[in-house]
């Protein structure tokens with residue numbers, strides 16, 4: 299892996315039209331924060347840039363719904379989200395906002411530069427127009443039926459059901475979100491980024507991105523394979539960055555044109571605050587900078603195709619080195635839905651629990667390569683069984699033992715035996731092991747490795763039985779505690795990226811007066827806790843979470859679980875006639891039926907299909923007595939892989955119907971046909 303001189307990390311700018319929820323954190327924010335904190339502990343030159351996206355249709359729609367100005371909405375949520383992020387331990391170097399003057403100027407400069415270079419195609423086209431309110435309807439101002447999956451509530455820019463990126467013209471049965479009216483088509487002129495013409499350049503750049511995550515490369519590949527098409531970078535709206543062109547009255551930059559430029563403007567503001575206004579250029583224009591964008595999978599196209607295309611055509615700018623996009627986080631088995639309040643909001647969470655518990659669970663269960671599921675039960679289990687029972691337990695038992703038996707100080711070690719040496723070896727390896735995972739964006743692995751160090755340390759404590767040696771062999775007991783305390787110190791450093799609040803706590807319990815951030819990652823392997831150092835105040839690190847504490851959370855979510863209304867029902871996947879032909883259905887006569895010992899749900903049947911006799915096992919003993927089956931004609935899947943059920947061979951599967959009240963019926967034939975009959 300190439301080691302750059304400096305690193306610029308960004309997280310997708312959250313829309314300032316609502317509070318932050320767990321899905322946001324797991325996708326674009328927490329992984330970036332862990333990565334950045336680690337790089338800082340490595341003493342690398344790294345800055346972490348984010349901010350509020352204050353433009354775009356979701357904001358104007360929210361404002362219209364609440365009857366306030368968009369400015370009111372963004373002012374409120376910019377502040378609320380910034381506060382919540384801060385309490386969650388997000389360590390941005392700068393958190394900007396796209397309504398700032400610097401941002402407006404920067405994105406207008408971008409547009410002008412591309413316009414002057416003749417990059418854009420200007421096209422007049424027909425767009426949806428709501429004549430009742432005399433307004434064009436870009437993006438989310440239109441809802442309709444998705445042309446890909448037939449979901450009826452798809453937005454003009456994206457279908458949230460199948461994830462397809464759409465344009466308003468793709469929607470079937472479009473409706474204005476504001477009036478519910480069917481819009482008409484009206485001509486308007488827009489500037490387009492000619493992605494089709496740039497495809498070759500983009501492909502060339504992506505060629506050597508072999509280390510990117512497969513889910514990201516896969517999505518980019520499918521965009522490229524489908525062939526890129528021009529994308530409008532302007533919109534007929536009055537909220538946003540005005541298009542700097544004399545012919546563009548009443549038009550603003552498309553939010554996905556200006557939002558990623560927000561990373562650049564925020565870096566400019568950061569540099570200005572530092573009193574070095576030109577410093578931003580080092581981070582954006584020097585080839586020795588590694589640019590890493592953390593995003594959720596819904597933003598892949600913008601960060602891997604559109605923004606790089608803008609940077610390339612502008613010139614001077616570096617391109618992203620990696621875009622480690624995450625998949626989605628689900629909630630108790632269902633998709634998050636902010637409109638239905640089916641989400642866990644960070645602000646609410648922080649009222650009830652500590653940030654580190656969530657940071658740990660969302661890291662070890664991160665949707666890194668596929669969607670993952672947040673459940674309160676697992677949150678509780680991870681806290682109680684891992685943070686409290688393993689990590690916290692080791693740290694607390696070590697410190698309390700040393701306080702009691704070694705006068706609240708770090709004892710000196712004596713001679714080492716094999717067990718001691720093995721533990722020390724593990725500690726020496728740990729920082730590289732965890733660090734490598736973090737550098738490869740494998741944070742789940744890093745969290746597991748952290749917990750494993752604590753697990754080994756606990757085992758070491760148990761194997762060495764200091765509660766026995768304290769009387770029988772005090773020198774060995776001192777050695778054990780010395781090594782355990784070194785492990786506590788190493789753990790504190792290794793914990794910092796994922797569990798920053800707890801790491802600092804442990805640091806103080808060890809009696810350090812300084813900040814853990816004044817120390818380096820490598821110190822976790824150095825075992826440099828000084829002999830004789832007096833401990834600070836020792837307190838329980840992680841407390842168990844009782845059932846009573848999470849039950850209300852589970853209940854609240856159950857109440858707002860997405861209802862499967864007619865509209866929302868997932869379309870059953872259609873199969874082709876060829877798919878169907880693969881399944882061989884046959885009429886069979888039941889020759890014999892008997893109960894199976896110790897299996898009160900199963901019956902063993904001998905059946906006849908044509909000239910063949912077969913045995914199958916069926917879970918119907920609760921619904922049929924064996925005698926009533928004999929002679930019945932049933933329907934079976936004849937070419938199912940044979941299986942052994944309770945050690946009994948079952949060759950085929952019978953078909954039955956069961957309703958929600960539990961009424962149960964075998965499928966049979968309505969008239970008499972013999973068992974040579976084919977089912978079509």
Ligand SMILES: [Zn+2]
Nearest residue numbers: 444447457460
């Ligand atoms: Zn769809």
